[in-house]
Amino acid sequence: MGGGWLAALGGYLFTYWNSKAVEERKARIERINRQLREFYGPLLACVTATKSAYNAMVKQHSPDATRSGFQKALSQDPEGPTAVAFRQWMSKVLQPLNERAAQIATDNVDLLEGSTIEPLLLQLVAHVYANRVILERWSQGDFKSFSVISYPNAIVSFVQKEFALMKKKQADLLGTSTMSRL
Structure with missing residues (x-):
């Protein structure tokens, strides 16, 4: 009778710690799944689409198909064809995508990794909010107004990197990371 209770205690402790480890792993997997589904995935889609749309707009409407040529045309003739196209793209394509990206960022800030908010997200x-004022001014005929808060171009790289990191963590937790390399 002397060693039986010790074996039972050992079995209980093993079961307790194993169950706790399984639950913690499940919680980590669920958090990463939420991060990918609700934050990094949708944000990546928005910022990538914004970049592609902006590049297409520049290629299509810049006098020399370059970004610098596009910006020069905007500043030299705020009512010219390049500027008209820019305002259309801003109101119909770029701002809606940016609005969605900003909403994803603000609604899901709790899904960020770490204890600080990435400055690119704040920018x-x-x-987005500064552009709301600009769009309002444009609707009133003030075509010389442009936002002084620039779009954070580096956000695409940041979100791509974070998305890839989350996918790796997900694969590691699911035990599929080595299988995907085979």
């Missing part, structure tokens, strides 16, 4: 939100 994106500020850019």
Whole structure:
């Protein structure tokens, strides 16, 4: 009778710690799944689409198909064809995508990794809100107004990197990371 209770205690402790480890792993997997589904995935889609749309707009409407030529045309003739196209793209394509990206960022800030908010995300939100004022001014005929808060171009790389990191963590937790390399 002397060693039986010790074996039972050992079995209980093993079961307790194993169950706890399984639950913690499940919680980590669920968090990463939420991060990918609700934050990094949708944000990556928005910022990538914004970049592609902006590049297409520049290629299509710049006098020399370059970004610098596009910006020069905007500043030299705020009512010219390049500027008209820019305002259309901003109101119908770029701003809606940016609005969605800013909403994803603000609604899901709890899904960020770490204890600070990435400055690129804060700049994106500020850019979006500043553009609301610019779009309003354009609707009133003030075509010389442009936002002083620039779009954070580096956000695409940041979100791509974070998305890839989350996918790796997900694969590691699911035990599929080595299988995907075979």
